[in-house]
Amino acid sequence: QKEVEQDPGPLSVPEGAIVSLNCTYSNSAFQYFMWYRQYSRKGPELLMYTYSSGNKEDGRFTAQVDKSSKYISLFIRDSQPSDSATYLCAMSALGQGAQKLVFGQGTRLTINP
Amino acid sequence: NAGVTQTPKFQVLKTGQSMTLQCAQDMNHNSMYWYRQDPGMGLRLIYYSASEGTTDKGEVPNGYNVSRLNKREFSLRLESAAPSQTSVYFCASSGTGIYGYTFGSGTRLTVV
Numbered sequence: 636q637k638e639v640e641q642d643p644g645p646l647s648v649p650e651g652a653i654v655s656l657n658c659t660y661s662n663s664a665f666q667y668f669m670w671y672r673q674y675s676r677k678g679p680e681l682l683m684y685t686y687s688s689g690n691k692e693d694g695r696f697t698a699q700v701d702k703s704s705k706y707i708s709l710f711i712r713d714s715q716p717s718d719s720a721t722y723l724c725a726m727s728a729l730g731q732g733a734q735k736l737v738f739g740q741g742t743r744l745t746i747n748p
Numbered sequence: 749n750a751g752v753t754q755t756p757k758f759q760v761l762k763t764g765q766s767m768t769l770q771c772a773q774d775m776n777h778n779s780m781y782w783y784r785q786d787p788g789m790g791l792r793l794i795y796y797s798a799s800e801g802t803t804d805k806g807e808v809p810n811g812y813n814v815s816r817l818n819k820r821e822f823s824l825r826l827e828s829a830a831p832s833q834t835s836v837y838f839c840a841s842s843g844t845g846i847y848g849y850t851f852g853s854g855t856r857l858t859v860v
Contacts, residue, residue: 643788669848678752678838678851679791723790725848733779733798734842735806736849740790 638662641724641739650748654711658724658739661705665726667734668700670709673721673741682722683709714746750774754839754852761829761859769824769855771839779842780822781806781849782814784835791838797822829859 641658648654656670666687671679683698685691685707691698697710707726711718724739752773761767773780782794783806793806797816811833813825822841826833836856840849 639790641790667847671848676854678840678853679849680851681848684847725791733796733804734847734849735781735793735796737793738783738791740788 636661638737639724639726639739642742643740645743645745647745647747648714650714650716650746652714652746654714654718654744654746656709656711656722656724656742656744658707658726659705660707660726660737662726662728662737663702663705664728665737667727667729668698668707669725669736670696670698671723671725671738673723675720679723716746716748719745752839752841752850752852754837754855756855757853758856759858761826761857763830763859765829766825766827767829767857768826769837769839769857770821771823771852772821773839773841773850774820775841775843775850776819777841777843777850778819780816781840781842782812782822782824783838783840784808785838785854786835794824794837829857831859833857834859 670683673679688702695712699708721741723741725736727734781796783791795814800819839852
C-alpha cells in the first residue's frame with residue numbers, strides 16, 4: 636500500500652463548477668500538507684500549504700485537512716480553463732529542513748469552457 | 749530569474765551509457781532533492797541532500813549516484829543507463845523558514 640493515495644482521474648468538469656480533489660494517507664507522522672499544481676511539461680509549483688488539521692483559504696482555493704481520518708482535500712470554486720492541470724498532494728513529517736515530501740500520483744483536471 | 753535550473757532539458761541515451769544531470773539553485777536553500785516522475789507512479793524521491801556535504805538515499809536510489817558539489821549545485825549521475833530509467837527527472841530545493849519545494853522544469857530522459 637502506498638503511503639499517499641490519490642485518484643489519478645482524469646477529471647473533466649464545466650467552467651464555473653466546484654472541483655473537489657482528495658488524497659488519503661497512512662502515515663500518522665505527517666503534519667505538513669501541500670497541494671502542487673503542474674501544467675503540462677512543467678515542474679510542479681506550490682499552490683497551498685497547511686499545517687495539521689483545519690482549513691485554509693486562498694482566493695478560489697480551499698485546502699482541508701482531517702488528520703483523524705487521514706484525508707485531505709482541495710476545493711476549487713468558480714473553476715476556470717486556466718485551472719486545467721495535474722494537481723498533486725504532498726505531505727511530510729517535517730516542515731522545514733530536509734522535508735522529504737511524499738507525493739500522491741496526481742489528478743489530471745480539465746476545465747471545459 | 750531566481751529559481752532552480754536543470755540541464756539538459758531533453759536527453760536520449762543508449763542502454764549502458766552514462767550521463768550526469770545538473771541542477772543549480774540561486775535561492776540560498778540548504779536542502780536539495782532529485783525526484784523521478786513516471787505515469788501512474790507520481791513523484792518518487794531518488795536522493796536528497798539535507799545540507800552541503802551530506803547526501804542520503806530516498807525511495808528509489810538504485811542505479812543512481814549524486815554529488816552535492818556546493819550549496820548551489822546537486823548533480824545526479826546514471827553510471828550505466830537502463831530502459832527502466834526512462835523518466836522525467838525533477839530537481840527541487842527547500843530552505844529554512846520556507847515550506848514546500850521549488851522545482852526545476854525537469855529533464856526528459858529516454859533510454860533506448
